[in-house]
């Protein structure tokens with residue numbers, strides 16, 4: 001008798017490709033003069049006959065959107081053909097006022113690039129098929145028995161970045177999305193706000209037995225609006241597809257939506273084929289001719305990208321990898337760090353970089369979190385942080401005092417030296433003899449704790465440090481006090 005072998009989960013390879021949509025930070029819409037900043041505006045106030053899809057109106061290409069798309073394509077190592085064009089994608093959904101979307105079909109603005117990411121210390125190169133330009137749709141909101149439409153979003157420039165099916169796990173897809181967001185924010189072309197829907201992502205996902213060349217039937221997953229939901233939705237979908245195949249079923253090509261609160265994907269509709277859209281060249285727009293001078297002009301003006309910045313922080317400042325990763329992940333924080341370094345007039349640049357990074361990533365970030373503010377919204381200027389670091393270098397403040405001064409500067413926006421003066425903060429005790437005397441007094445007064453420490457309770461030392469700090473009203477440096485206490489208590493061998 002032959003037993004059928006049921007393939008195990010490990011027998012399947014996961015294949016994922018992502019389509020990322022990003023609204024572009026242009027001032028006006030893609031083909032009309034309507035302003036894009038509609039986030040806090042009443043519905044249907046940022047509209048005109050063009051984005052309302054009235055018959056007989058003529059669209060005009062937003063040149064800034066074209067520049068932003070070329071910038072992105074170059075940052076993703078794509079080539080920019082000299083000739084491209086816009087096409088009509090016919091689309092029978094109510095969120096498109098015209099009954100079609102202006103998009104790009106067979107000759108997009110750019111082709112064939114890649115993005116590199118780091119997966120558990122290994123460099124992975126994910127192919128980029130194309131970056132093209134289209135327009136966003138209107139927003140529908142569904143209510144019991146009726147639906148409402150807000151046309152403010154319709155016509156907003158929307159850039160689509162299509163990857164090759166090169167990702168092999170949901171985790172890799174999340175890393176790709178995070179890296180993509182970083183690049184778009186560094187370029188200044190996208191707000192990067194997934195939670196607001198200005199940056200969105202759809203995934204094509206399939207499974208196949210290891211070793212098989214042919215791709216399996218894919219499903220398209222929508223509605224993933226955070227990095228976490230990208231990973232979770234794809235993990236769920238992998239399991240769902242494997243279960244179907246193991247039970248001898250067939251995976252249907254379809255579009256599925258991720259339902260965050262239930263943690264499942266559900267079928268939305270069967271997937272359209274390209275011919276369902278009846279693409280044809282947009283007759284109301286001229287072809288898009290991109291000169292080589294324009295491409296090179298944009299290339300030289302590209303800002304520093306996150307990978308380059310990371311490498312520079314290591315080479316120039318000798319910062320450890322953990323620091324560079326956190327400082328570059330959030331562009332605003334990295335920019336702030338640079339301003340601190342620029343305003344720092346010190347000889348030892350590396351030591352200053354390390355102390356600036358330490359204070360930024362611990363105390364400053366902590367204060368920002370307690371007030372739910374970003375670094376740009378804080379009243380602490382880079383000059384104020386430099387001033388604090390200078391006072392620490394000059395040993396004018398202890399670490400403990402510096403934290404208090406920083407918290408004050410954080411709310412008042414004043415310079416630390418002004419706060420020190422105003423509050424009459426005394427300089428740290430540098431007189432070694434005086435400090436030793438206080439240490440001896442504290443040991444004498446706390447004989448029990450001292451003998452506990454000598455008996456092996458190392459934690460007891462902190463209690464003694466605390467007592468000395470209290471005696472000196474915080475004017476002693478904690479690490480010096482600790483050293484002196486050890487010297488006295490550990491005996492001559494220390």
Ligand SMILES: [Zn+2]
Pocket residue numbers: 029032033034046047048049050051052155
């Ligand atoms: Zn308009």
